[in-house]
Amino acid sequence: MTTENSPSASDATPGAAVADTDVAAIAAQLGRVPRGLRGVAHRCPCGNPDVVETAPRLADGTPFPTLYYLTCPKAASLIGTLEADGVMKEQTARLAEDPELAAAYRSAHEDYIARRDAIEVLENFPSAGGMPDRVKCLHVLVGHSLAAGPGVNPLGDEAIGMLEDWWAKGPCVSAAEVAESAARVAEQRATAEDHAAVIAAKEQLAAERAAKKRAAEEEGA
Secondary structure: OOOOOOOOOOOOOOOOOOOHHHHHHHHHHHOOOOOOEEEEEEEOOOOOEEEEEEOOEOOOOOEOOOOEEEOOHHHHHHHHHHHHOOHHHHHHHHHHHOHHHHHHHHHHHHHHHHHHHOOOOOOOOOOOOOOOOOOOOHHHHHHHHHHHOOOOOHHHHHHHHHOOOOOOOOOOOOHHHHHHHHHHHHHHHHHHHHHHHHHHHHHHHHHHHHHHHHHHHHHHO
16 A cells, blocks of 8 residues: 555544535445444545544434444445455464464554443453454454554554555545435435424323323312
8 A cells, every 4th residue: 555645644534524525425335324423533645534433323223332423435346356265264364373463463452442431331352353262344444444543453553554545546435425315414414303293292291191190180189
Protein backbone atom coordinates (compact mmCIF):
# COMPACT_ATOMS: atom_id res chain seq x y z
CA MET A 1 0.00 0.00 0.00
CA THR A 2 1.27 3.48 -0.78
CA THR A 3 1.86 5.98 2.01
CA GLU A 4 0.30 8.94 0.21
CA ASN A 5 -3.15 9.70 1.62
CA SER A 6 -2.52 7.01 4.22
CA PRO A 7 -5.73 5.56 5.63
CA SER A 8 -4.26 5.69 9.14
CA ALA A 9 -4.78 9.45 9.29
CA SER A 10 -8.38 10.28 10.19
CA ASP A 11 -10.48 13.26 11.27
CA ALA A 12 -13.18 10.87 12.53
CA THR A 13 -14.94 11.70 15.79
CA PRO A 14 -16.39 8.56 17.46
CA GLY A 15 -19.12 9.30 19.96
CA ALA A 16 -19.91 12.66 18.38
CA ALA A 17 -23.08 13.50 16.51
CA VAL A 18 -22.97 12.03 13.01
CA ALA A 19 -23.55 14.44 10.14
CA ASP A 20 -26.55 13.69 7.94
CA THR A 21 -24.26 13.44 4.90
CA ASP A 22 -22.20 10.75 6.65
CA VAL A 23 -25.31 8.83 7.68
CA ALA A 24 -26.48 8.93 4.06
CA ALA A 25 -23.07 7.77 2.78
CA ILE A 26 -22.99 4.90 5.28
CA ALA A 27 -26.54 3.89 4.35
CA ALA A 28 -25.53 3.90 0.67
CA GLN A 29 -22.50 1.74 1.46
CA LEU A 30 -24.49 -0.79 3.49
CA GLY A 31 -27.69 -0.70 1.48
CA ARG A 32 -29.61 0.06 4.68
CA VAL A 33 -29.80 2.67 7.40
CA PRO A 34 -27.08 1.89 9.99
CA ARG A 35 -28.15 0.69 13.43
CA GLY A 36 -26.61 1.76 16.70
CA LEU A 37 -24.44 4.37 14.98
CA ARG A 38 -22.35 6.41 17.44
CA GLY A 39 -19.85 8.04 15.13
CA VAL A 40 -17.39 7.83 12.28
CA ALA A 41 -14.38 5.92 13.61
CA HIS A 42 -12.26 6.33 10.48
CA ARG A 43 -12.56 8.27 7.27
CA CYS A 44 -11.25 7.06 3.93
CA PRO A 45 -8.85 9.33 2.01
CA CYS A 46 -11.70 9.75 -0.51
CA GLY A 47 -13.67 11.57 2.20
CA ASN A 48 -16.34 8.99 2.96
CA PRO A 49 -16.54 7.09 6.25
CA ASP A 50 -15.08 3.60 6.00
CA VAL A 51 -15.32 2.49 9.64
CA VAL A 52 -18.08 3.40 12.08
CA GLU A 53 -18.34 3.09 15.83
CA THR A 54 -21.48 1.28 16.95
CA ALA A 55 -23.21 1.18 20.32
CA PRO A 56 -22.59 -1.97 22.40
CA ARG A 57 -26.37 -2.36 22.53
CA LEU A 58 -28.82 -1.53 19.77
CA ALA A 59 -31.91 0.58 20.41
CA ASP A 60 -33.96 -2.52 21.25
CA GLY A 61 -31.37 -3.67 23.82
CA THR A 62 -29.77 -6.36 21.63
CA PRO A 63 -26.04 -6.73 22.44
CA PHE A 64 -23.80 -5.70 19.54
CA PRO A 65 -20.20 -6.45 20.55
CA THR A 66 -18.63 -5.33 17.23
CA LEU A 67 -17.59 -1.82 18.24
CA TYR A 68 -15.88 -0.96 14.93
CA TYR A 69 -17.77 -1.88 11.78
CA LEU A 70 -16.18 -1.65 8.34
CA THR A 71 -18.64 -0.03 5.92
CA CYS A 72 -16.68 0.53 2.69
CA PRO A 73 -17.69 -2.16 0.16
CA LYS A 74 -14.44 -1.76 -1.80
CA ALA A 75 -12.29 -2.39 1.26
CA ALA A 76 -14.61 -5.20 2.38
CA SER A 77 -14.28 -6.93 -0.98
CA LEU A 78 -10.49 -6.81 -0.89
CA ILE A 79 -10.47 -8.15 2.66
CA GLY A 80 -12.81 -10.93 1.60
CA THR A 81 -10.24 -11.96 -1.00
CA LEU A 82 -7.56 -12.17 1.69
CA GLU A 83 -9.83 -14.38 3.78
CA ALA A 84 -10.53 -16.62 0.78
CA ASP A 85 -6.78 -16.90 0.15
CA GLY A 86 -6.24 -18.40 3.62
CA VAL A 87 -4.72 -15.41 5.39
CA MET A 88 -6.80 -15.97 8.55
CA LYS A 89 -5.67 -19.60 8.83
CA GLU A 90 -2.03 -18.61 8.38
CA GLN A 91 -2.26 -15.83 10.97
CA THR A 92 -3.97 -18.13 13.49
CA ALA A 93 -1.20 -20.70 13.04
CA ARG A 94 1.44 -18.02 13.70
CA LEU A 95 -0.28 -17.01 16.93
CA ALA A 96 0.39 -20.50 18.27
CA GLU A 97 4.05 -20.34 17.23
CA ASP A 98 5.05 -16.74 17.99
CA PRO A 99 4.70 -15.70 21.66
CA GLU A 100 5.52 -12.07 20.89
CA LEU A 101 2.82 -11.85 18.23
CA ALA A 102 0.36 -13.63 20.53
CA ALA A 103 1.07 -11.13 23.31
CA ALA A 104 0.58 -8.17 20.98
CA TYR A 105 -2.66 -9.67 19.70
CA ARG A 106 -3.92 -10.17 23.26
CA SER A 107 -3.12 -6.52 23.96
CA ALA A 108 -5.25 -5.63 20.91
CA HIS A 109 -8.07 -7.70 22.40
CA GLU A 110 -7.76 -5.81 25.68
CA ASP A 111 -7.72 -2.48 23.86
CA TYR A 112 -10.92 -3.41 22.00
CA ILE A 113 -12.75 -4.37 25.18
CA ALA A 114 -11.53 -1.26 27.02
CA ARG A 115 -12.81 1.00 24.25
CA ARG A 116 -16.18 -0.79 24.25
CA ASP A 117 -16.42 -0.84 28.05
CA ALA A 118 -15.87 2.91 28.10
CA ILE A 119 -19.26 3.18 26.37
CA GLU A 120 -21.12 0.27 28.00
CA VAL A 121 -19.93 -2.97 29.56
CA LEU A 122 -21.15 -6.17 27.90
CA GLU A 123 -20.74 -8.87 30.51
CA ASN A 124 -19.44 -12.23 29.26
CA PHE A 125 -19.00 -11.03 25.68
CA PRO A 126 -15.64 -11.45 23.90
CA SER A 127 -14.04 -8.66 21.92
CA ALA A 128 -14.51 -9.45 18.20
CA GLY A 129 -12.85 -10.98 15.15
CA GLY A 130 -11.63 -14.04 17.04
CA MET A 131 -9.41 -12.11 19.45
CA PRO A 132 -7.45 -12.99 21.51
CA ASP A 133 -6.62 -16.56 20.41
CA ARG A 134 -7.48 -16.84 16.72
CA VAL A 135 -8.40 -14.87 13.62
CA LYS A 136 -12.06 -15.26 12.75
CA CYS A 137 -12.82 -12.07 10.77
CA LEU A 138 -10.26 -9.83 9.07
CA HIS A 139 -12.93 -7.18 8.48
CA VAL A 140 -13.15 -6.67 12.25
CA LEU A 141 -9.38 -6.56 12.71
CA VAL A 142 -8.92 -4.05 9.89
CA GLY A 143 -11.74 -1.93 11.29
CA HIS A 144 -10.02 -1.92 14.68
CA SER A 145 -6.66 -1.02 13.16
CA LEU A 146 -8.11 1.85 11.14
CA ALA A 147 -10.05 3.22 14.11
CA ALA A 148 -7.28 2.83 16.70
CA GLY A 149 -4.34 3.66 14.42
CA PRO A 150 -1.16 1.70 13.61
CA GLY A 151 0.55 -0.31 16.33
CA VAL A 152 -2.56 -1.41 18.23
CA ASN A 153 -3.72 -4.50 16.35
CA PRO A 154 -0.76 -6.28 14.71
CA LEU A 155 -2.80 -8.60 12.50
CA GLY A 156 -5.17 -5.84 11.45
CA ASP A 157 -2.17 -3.71 10.52
CA GLU A 158 -0.71 -6.65 8.62
CA ALA A 159 -3.92 -7.14 6.64
CA ILE A 160 -4.07 -3.44 5.74
CA GLY A 161 -0.54 -3.72 4.40
CA MET A 162 -1.74 -6.46 2.02
CA LEU A 163 -4.56 -4.39 0.57
CA GLU A 164 -4.57 -2.24 -2.52
CA ASP A 165 -5.46 1.43 -2.08
CA TRP A 166 -9.22 0.89 -2.20
CA TRP A 167 -9.91 4.61 -2.65
CA ALA A 168 -7.53 5.06 -5.61
CA LYS A 169 -10.19 4.71 -8.30
CA GLY A 170 -12.70 6.96 -6.58
CA PRO A 171 -15.28 6.74 -3.79
CA CYS A 172 -17.19 3.52 -3.20
CA VAL A 173 -20.51 5.40 -3.45
CA SER A 174 -21.26 8.28 -5.79
CA ALA A 175 -22.76 11.64 -4.88
CA ALA A 176 -25.98 10.57 -6.60
CA GLU A 177 -26.15 7.39 -4.53
CA VAL A 178 -25.57 9.38 -1.35
CA ALA A 179 -28.31 11.83 -2.29
CA GLU A 180 -30.75 8.99 -2.96
CA SER A 181 -29.78 7.40 0.33
CA ALA A 182 -30.34 10.70 2.16
CA ALA A 183 -33.94 10.71 0.96
CA ARG A 184 -34.46 7.17 2.27
CA VAL A 185 -32.90 8.05 5.63
CA ALA A 186 -35.13 11.13 5.96
CA GLU A 187 -38.21 9.06 5.14
CA GLN A 188 -37.30 6.41 7.69
CA ARG A 189 -36.66 9.02 10.36
CA ALA A 190 -40.02 10.65 9.68
CA THR A 191 -41.74 7.28 9.96
CA ALA A 192 -39.93 6.54 13.22
CA GLU A 193 -40.88 9.94 14.63
CA ASP A 194 -44.52 9.42 13.66
CA HIS A 195 -44.48 6.00 15.32
CA ALA A 196 -42.89 7.43 18.46
CA ALA A 197 -45.52 10.18 18.56
CA VAL A 198 -48.33 7.62 18.34
CA ILE A 199 -46.78 5.54 21.13
CA ALA A 200 -46.34 8.64 23.30
CA ALA A 201 -49.96 9.67 22.73
CA LYS A 202 -51.20 6.21 23.69
CA GLU A 203 -49.06 6.23 26.84
CA GLN A 204 -50.36 9.67 27.77
CA LEU A 205 -53.97 8.57 27.27
CA ALA A 206 -53.38 5.46 29.38
CA ALA A 207 -51.85 7.57 32.14
CA GLU A 208 -54.79 9.98 32.10
CA ARG A 209 -57.29 7.10 32.29
CA ALA A 210 -55.38 5.53 35.17
CA ALA A 211 -55.35 8.85 37.03
CA LYS A 212 -59.11 9.28 36.54
CA LYS A 213 -59.70 5.73 37.78
CA ARG A 214 -57.63 6.34 40.88
CA ALA A 215 -59.47 9.59 41.55
CA ALA A 216 -62.83 7.86 41.20
CA GLU A 217 -61.75 5.07 43.58
CA GLU A 218 -60.54 7.60 46.15
CA GLU A 219 -63.87 9.46 46.02
CA GLY A 220 -65.79 6.27 46.53
CA ALA A 221 -63.63 5.10 49.42
